[in-house]
Amino acid sequence: MSPSETPKPERSATPQTHSRRSRLKAWARDLGLLAFVFFAISAWQSRNTVDSGQAAPDFRLSSVDGKQVQLSDFRGQRVLLHFWATWCGVCRAELGSLNALHDGLGSDEKLLTILSPDCSLADARAFVQEHGIRYTVLLSDPSTTQAYRLRSYPTNYYVDALGQIDAATVGMSNRIAMGTRLRLAR
Structure with missing residues (x-):
């Protein structure tokens, strides 16, 4: 061999x-x-957020386009309340995900984003235009911030069709995670 x-x-x-x-x-x-x-x-x-199962604190806030928006007007729909700030780097990173989420919502779902109380109307309008934001942007006030126990941005509250808080998350999230949590809110 x-x-x-x-x-x-x-x-x-x-x-x-x-x-x-x-x-x-x-x-x-x-x-x-x-x-x-x-x-x-x-x-x-999420330890300091409003507890799941509690009624979501109602609010009446102005949108950047001048409309008055009240949370209780959306009873019967699942609502994602997204609290954020223009100076927050994580919040800025989520802008594209929020646009995509908004574009894919069903008729029984709503995305309301609520800017920190330190943002002026003029600054908010400029930011929305500059970044091509297509979803509802509301201007917060100190009482809303306090009612939702905000300590950091971004903070998400998922509100069910009965107006109860289903879940809360703090920190970065993506379109899939936010959409899934919203659809699971009962």
């Missing part, structure tokens, strides 16, 4: 299978740890 014809020793499948199993276990462990950390941080950030 020539050296090129010498049969190569067979490798056992066990080391490769063992290695693959070890990697899968490590990935599963890491994914589980990541999910735990994500949910722990989310719960910690």
Whole structure:
């Protein structure tokens, strides 16, 4: 037999299978740890929000286009209340997701975004125009900010069709997460 014809020793499948199993276990462990950390941080950030199951505090606020908007006018619809600020980097990063979410809402769903009380009407209008915002933007007041216990931006409240708070989240979110939570609000 020539050296090129010498049969190569067979490798056992066990080391490769063992290695693959070890990697899968490590990935599963890491994914589980990541999910735990994500949910722990989310719960910690939302600890001071208005509790689920409570009536959403009603408000009457002016929109940047001069209309008066009252939350209770949307009974029968699921509403996402998105509290934000123009100076908030995370809030700015969510603008595209909010436009996309708004464009995909059903007739029984509404997105109301509420700017921090430190934003003037002129600044709000300029920001909306400059960034191509297509959804309703309301100007907050200190009593609304206090009623919703806002400590940081962005903060989302998901209100069900009966006007009860279904859930609250603090921090960055994306269109899919916001849309899913809104659709789950009962």
